Amino acid sequence: MHVTEDVEKFNSWSGTYEDSWFQYLYFDRVHKGVLRLVSVKSAPGDIVDVGCGTGRLLRKIRERWPSARLIGVDPAEGMVKKARQMMPDSSFMICPAESIPLPDTSVDLVFSTTSFHHWSDQLQGIREIRRILRPGGQFFLADMAPLPFFLRSVHRGHGQIRNKNEVRNMFEQAGLEVQTQQRLLLGHFLVTSGIRQ
DSSP, rough: OOOOHHHHHHHTTTGGGGGGGGIIIIIIOOOOOHHHOOOOOSSSSSEEEEEETTTTHHHHHHHOOTTEEEEESSSSSHHHHHHHHTTTTSEEEEOOOOOOOSTOOOOOOOOEEEEGOSSHHHHHHHHHHHHHHHEEEEEEEEEEEEEEEEEEEGGSSOOOOHHHHHHHHHHHHTTOOOEEEEETTTEEEEEEEEOOO
């Protein structure tokens, strides 16, 4: 799917996105699985969610770290509008992962869940996340994992889905040290975490 078509699809979906059965069946469970993997010595000050949609993950993050500054980025204006309505105390930006208007070394944690396969340049997006991370900052990426060959038609039209080794290589090329890679939801999602040294 072309990136512009993707953004238009999510703009039109934004009004009913929160009510989608995908939220309960997949996204909420992925969010909880990713947050369980986060171990930090002190409360993070600045947290970014790339591909934040309506801010659902950020609302869970706020429960865990209520004093953190929360920032959501998403290329779909409709999603960001909805997120701003639901979280007026947080910051949201309409932009792609490949070009985030934040200063170098300005955030402690970055998350991206179930949006990576939509990015037009995945390596550039990871490089951009590495740029905004402070030394010691962590990036948690969760996305669909490739299905066995006989099931791949299910993922057709879902963008570029990467395997474990491809994601690891992109993290390393971008300058992030991979800490862990784990599967979630019966192996259908892959979580990769990396740290900026």
